[in-house]
Amino acid sequence: MGDFNIITSLDEKLGGSQVVTNYMLNFYDFLNNENLFSLRAFGIPYTWTNKHEDDSIIFETLDRVCVNTSLLNDCPDIKLENLPIIGSDHGLICLTLNNMKKKKNRCFKFEAIWLSHKEFIPLVENIWNQKHNTNPLLNFVTIANQFSSQAQSWNKNVYGNLFRKLEELNERSKLIQQ
Structure with a gap:
């Protein structure tokens, strides 16, 4: 969860050059190889902007939560919301884990x-x-x-x-x- 600083497809970008880069392909391959996928968010469609106030403005989805099927099985009601971009060039993302199956793991304490x-x-x-x-x-x-x-x-x-x-x-x- 966080700022991965890369988009996975051109659908995650508005404005600027619409070119598929090697970085995008490598990140997409990494997610696939690790059996991860980017959780779909509701709310604001993009999480970053270059903050230009003219035709050169760009919006991208750089912040994301990557999950595997195990997490989805443990927490079927997981929700991700992209919040408005205010103050910074990034908007906050909010992950909600409702009805998560609880595991009783005691944390390790050194004595x-x-x-x-x-x-x-x-x-x-x-x-x-x-x-x-x-x-x-x-x-x-x-x-x-x-x-x-x-x-x-x-x-x-x-x-x-x-x-x-x-x-x-x-x-x-x-x-x-x-």
């Missing part, structure tokens, strides 16, 4: 106490020294996900639920004080 445990650093080194893919970004994402999962599992085995233990100790302390 400083882990650093004091003798098993933790070897665990980190073992996970982060792996190579899964030749693409560095994909390798990073794969290892980061694996690290998150293994660190949380390790924490549960070594420390248990610290927040529950703290709550129990606070409750015991309160009873003792009473």
Whole structure:
């Protein structure tokens, strides 16, 4: 979602030269190769203007949301609206996700106490020294996900639920004080 700074077809342009460029073709090919498509918007038809006040004015759809079928399955009522171009040369785009199927993903939280445990650093080194893919970004994402999962599992085995233990100790302390 954002300013891709390229149109995918001449239908997304009003004014200026009407020429299909290699950049357009490459972007279109990229979307197709990645099984993505640009979500159709309602509202203002274009998201950018050169702000000329004469016959040389140009409007283009440069801001967009690219989605795959998985997102559409998870959120069938997704809506994109192009808002008026005011102040800037770009108009805002507003994405609304109604009735999205919710997934319960807890976010990963690193606990400083882990650093004091003798098993933790070897665990980190073992996970982060792996190579899964030749693409560095994909390798990073794969290892980061694996690290998150293994660190949380390790924490549960070594420390248990610290927040529950703290709550129990606070409750015991309160009873003792009473």
